[in-house]
Amino acid sequence: MTVFLILATMLVAGALLLVIPPMLGAGAKAREHAARQEQARTVLVVLREQLAELDAERAAGRIAEADYQRSRDEVEQRALAEGGTAEAGVDGAPARGWALGVVFAVPVLAVTVYMLLGTPAGLDPENLKPAPEAGHQITPEQMQAMVAQLAERLEREPDNVQGWMMLGRSYAVMQNFQGAVATWQKIGAQIPEQADILADWADLLAGAAGRKFEGDPDRLIVRALALDPNHVKALALSGTSAFRRGDYAQASAQWEKILASLQPGVEPYPSILASINEARTKGGLPLLSPPAGPQAAGMAGGGGAAEQGGAASTALTLRGRLSLAPELASKAGADDTIFVFARPAQGGMPIAALRIRAGELPVDFDFASAQRMSQGPLPAQIAIGARLSKGGSATASAGDLESQAVLAAPDAEGVSIVIDRVRK
Structure with a gap:
């Protein structure tokens, strides 16, 4: 006063x-x-x-x-x-x-x-009491209205590259596949010849079809790769499409092109390698080994056993249960891919990774059969985390669902991982 x-x-x-x-x-x-x-x-x-x-x-x-x-x-x-x-x-x-x-x-x-x-x-x-915090976030209704306005604008400006990218990614974040399909049917024939846009819409239309790539998604992927043969997302989608139709050799070949452009110590190398080896296993092909030498030795996060606070057993037998938070159940499709990573507690390249279908949740996981991405002594503490890829790609992107990391010993049992947040 x-x-x-x-x-x-x-x-x-x-x-x-x-x-x-x-x-x-x-x-x-x-x-x-x-x-x-x-x-x-x-x-x-x-x-x-x-x-x-x-x-x-x-x-x-x-x-x-x-x-x-x-x-x-x-x-x-x-x-x-x-x-x-x-x-x-x-x-x-x-x-x-x-x-x-x-x-x-x-x-x-x-x-x-x-x-x-x-x-x-x-x-x-x-009489003075704290006032409730005013909400400044855009409501879903406001977001839908803005997206609708952008779609109408693209009818008049079909060559608006940035507009097409914003529209596709907005539909993906909102999980508004119905609206995306309706827009595609109305003005999709006028989409600009840009690899980024073609790949984004291929991903979006495949999601609307339940991760089925036949038809427009496959055609858009082919157009994107014709414009840019090394386009990472288009290669990832092409591999996913091949994997779904049972052409595991083609899936591995497309994903290996992505792997060739990455450094072994840089994300998402391990998840892509895990996808490649899964395709190779299903196709009866020899597994692709992680790189040997100093780079591979550093994939465990750097440093020797002493620096890790004491080395645990070289056998990674960590087991637990993976589940999805009920509030995110509507955002996950049965065929969405989940990657479960085990990495050093202080961060760095994953030690091993598992690949699971979202339709199997909740599910028990076991790293005993997982291929190691780095050799040598294991750290005393390992961080376990999971990510549900909305695009079916090993590359993380906005809209993916993920968990928080949980620390556990390499031979721990009963570890609980819950996917409970949306990646921004």
């Missing part, structure tokens, strides 16, 4: 300081300035009207260009001259009576208005 009153008093005093001095000693200057301002406005009005008439005359062909320019100059000079003469005859008498009235009237009026329209009870500390 005290702070409010002090601030209110300061504001009133400040207002009076701005008003009273001109009324007491500088009234003449203030009125001179006001008169000049009024005259300036008059000049502008006159000038505008005269110029409008001249412009109309010239447009109608009733006045030559030379006459138009001469008349324009005369109008401007006459208006300026009239403005200059209006500065004479200014009254310089101070307004002391008004100043005295304002000094008393302003504080009284401020208090009266506050008592009538304000909240006097709010000055009492006993």
